[in-house]
Amino acid sequence: MIESHLLKLRARFPISEEEEAAIRAVVTEERHYRADKTIVRAGEVLGYSTLLLDGLLSRYKDLRDGGRQITELHVAGDFADMHAYTLRHLDHAVMTLSPCRIGIARHEDLRALFAAHPRLHDIYWFFTNVDASIDREWTLSLGRRDARGRVAHLFCELGVRLGLVGMSDETGYDLALTQIDIAECLGLTSVHVNRVLKELRESGIVEFRGGRVEILDRRALEAAAEFDPAYLYLTGPKG
Amino acid sequence: MIESHLLKLRARFPISEEEEAAIRAVVTEERHYRADKTIVRAGEVLGYSTLLLDGLLSRYKDLRDGGRQITELHVAGDFADMHAYTLRHLDHAVMTLSPCRIGIARHEDLRALFAAHPRLHDIYWFFTNVDASIDREWTLSLGRRDARGRVAHLFCELGVRLGLVGMSDETGYDLALTQIDIAECLGLTSVHVNRVLKELRESGIVEFRGGRVEILDRRALEAAAEFDPAYLYLTGPKG
DNA sequence: CGGCCGGTTGAGTGCTATCAAGCTGCGTGG
DNA sequence: CCACGCAGCTTGATAGCACTCAACCGGCCG
Numbered sequence: 001m002i003e004s005h006l007l008k009l010r011a012r013f014p015i016s017e018e019e020e021a022a023i024r025a026v027v028t029e030e031r032h033y034r035a036d037k038t039i040v041r042a043g044e045v046l047g048y049s050t051l052l053l054d055g056l057l058s059r060y061k062d063l064r065d066g067g068r069q070i071t072e073l074h075v076a077g078d079f080a081d082m083h084a085y086t087l088r089h090l091d092h093a094v095m096t097l098s099p100c101r102i103g104i105a106r107h108e109d110l111r112a113l114f115a116a117h118p119r120l121h122d123i124y125w126f127f128t129n130v131d132a133s134i135d136r137e138w139t140l141s142l143g144r145r146d147a148r149g150r151v152a153h154l155f156c157e158l159g160v161r162l163g164l165v166g167m168s169d170e171t172g173y174d175l176a177l178t179q180i181d182i183a184e185c186l187g188l189t190s191v192h193v194n195r196v197l198k199e200l201r202e203s204g205i206v207e208f209r210g211g212r213v214e215i216l217d218r219r220a221l222e223a224a225a226e227f228d229p230a231y232l233y234l235t236g237p238k239g
Numbered sequence: 240m241i242e243s244h245l246l247k248l249r250a251r252f253p254i255s256e257e258e259e260a261a262i263r264a265v266v267t268e269e270r271h272y273r274a275d276k277t278i279v280r281a282g283e284v285l286g287y288s289t290l291l292l293d294g295l296l297s298r299y300k301d302l303r304d305g306g307r308q309i310t311e312l313h314v315a316g317d318f319a320d321m322h323a324y325t326l327r328h329l330d331h332a333v334m335t336l337s338p339c340r341i342g343i344a345r346h347e348d349l350r351a352l353f354a355a356h357p358r359l360h361d362i363y364w365f366f367t368n369v370d371a372s373i374d375r376e377w378t379l380s381l382g383r384r385d386a387r388g389r390v391a392h393l394f395c396e397l398g399v400r401l402g403l404v405g406m407s408d409e410t411g412y413d414l415a416l417t418q419i420d421i422a423e424c425l426g427l428t429s430v431h432v433n434r435v436l437k438e439l440r441e442s443g444i445v446e447f448r449g450g451r452v453e454i455l456d457r458r459a460l461e462a463a464a465e466f467d468p469a470y471l472y473l474t475g476p477k478g
Numbered sequence: 479c480g481g482c483c484g485g486t487t488g489a490g491t492g493c494t495a496t497c498a499a500g501c502t503g504c505g506t507g508g
Numbered sequence: 509c510c511a512c513g514c515a516g517c518t519t520g521a522t523a524g525c526a527c528t529c530a531a532c533c534g535g536c537c538g
Contacts, residue, residue, distance in 0.1 A: 063384070087369075122324075132367065133330045136311075139378050144426060145302070146493075179517065191497095429485085430528080433487085436485095
């Protein structure tokens with residue numbers, strides 16, 4: 001059930017069988033949600049964190065005029081809101097973008113886990129710091145990359161992150177996003193996203209259609225994005 | 240020496256005298272830097288984290304074309320890179336924007352601190368999560384606020400954060416930023432920042448001149464920013 | 479006194495938004 | 509089985525916010 005999560009952990013840290021068992025024991029419940037459902041509201045006091053087992057989740061914030069910004073996407077294996085363990089309530093909401101399977105880890109159980117396994121305490125801290133790093137990279141995109149670079153960068157990032165859990169390969173990956181979702185990630189309008197996708201497709205760089213990203217020219221894609229995966233900390237703190 | 244930091248901690252959590260002593264013992268060295276000096280380079284392996292005692296620090300990332308994005312500002316009392324404790328090296332650089340006094344906390348000493356005081360382990364995790372929350376709010380600004388809203392929001396945020404350590408009041412605060420720095424925070428050019436500052440000044444909302452922010456009409460400023468300080472988690476996890 | 483950094487202002491450009499219309503695919507209900 | 513409705517995609521025309529280029533100013537420092 002939490003295989004993706006273990007893949008993600010082990011991409012950076014060795015995890016012993018005992019630790020694995022302890023982690024498995026913390027995820028006590030599985031829930032299923034349909035697409036486009038807000039599963040955590042901003043400000044709501046939380047007694048648990050949610051581990052995404054399958055599907056696509058977003059963190060988002062709204063402005064009064066209806067503007068919405070997605071601040072991070074989560075793929076299978078990610079804790080969407082481990083930071084709620086220390087923050088208690090969130091400054092953002094969490095919603096499904098596709099049908100999702102979600103595991104629940106109660107904070108009291110996490111507390112016991114960290115007390116028994118101090119190393120896991122630092123490891124989960126590490127992963128919230130990687131989330132923050134991803135956020136910084138998005139800040140860079142929104143502040144300094146043009147629309148083409150932002151789209152290209154998003155496709156690069158998701159390719160790597162999905163690859164960690166075995167859900168992408170050299171040719172591409174499935175991605176259950178609408179053009180509207182992409183616009184909300186990148187601080188653009190869906191109309192403009194549409195035009196950029198068209199241009200990337202016609203340039204033979206990348207094609208996004210029918211919920212699938214086909215990478216036609218990886219080198220050109222990464223160049224357009226100025227992509228450097230260092231910010232994903234793929235090698236763990238020792239690398 | 241770390242009074243600002245203790246103010247910041249105690250704004251959210253009660254800290255016992257014993258904990259305070261343990262924290263003081265971890266900050267083993269004080270360094271002084273002039274303005275505009277990069278004190279941590281991206282990718283450099285770090286054995287310590289830096290506590291800003293006085294001055295203004297920025298985290299920033301560069302693109303090849305010379306574009307620079309500041310992803311967060313740090314004021315007195317902030318750990319600028321506590322996340323290096325788990326990440327070991329950073330995806331961004333850290334530079335001074337004004338002359339700075341900095342305290343050094345070695346990671347081995349932090350490790351011992353957290354082992355002896357598990358509560359502080361979670362508290363420092365909490366603060367890296369607040370940093371991430373600030374980053375999300377910046378992402379929202381860059382993605383969905385116009386230039387006027389971004390400038391107004393930055394001034395609101397810094398007013399609150401400096402207020403926590405006694406460095407701002409109702410009328411305003413000192414802020415050693417250039418218009419270029421502000422532009423690098425907000426994903427704008429300095430020319431456009433200049434025009435927006437002029438407009439805010441002439442509207443009687445806020446005046447930024449000579450390294451000082453004078454808040455002329457707080458209500459209008461917060462309205463322009465659509466500012467809600469909830470994302471700063473001022474009340475701690477219990478509030 | 480000269481150089482330089484930061485700030486200011488003007489003119490013109492361009493990237494992205496806005497507004498609008500039509501298309502496509504799919505689920506639903508008659 | 510087909511009509512309908514709706515969400516998402518596509519494309520065109522127009523508008524505007526912020527950028528670029530450029531010139532000049534003022535203060536500070538060597």
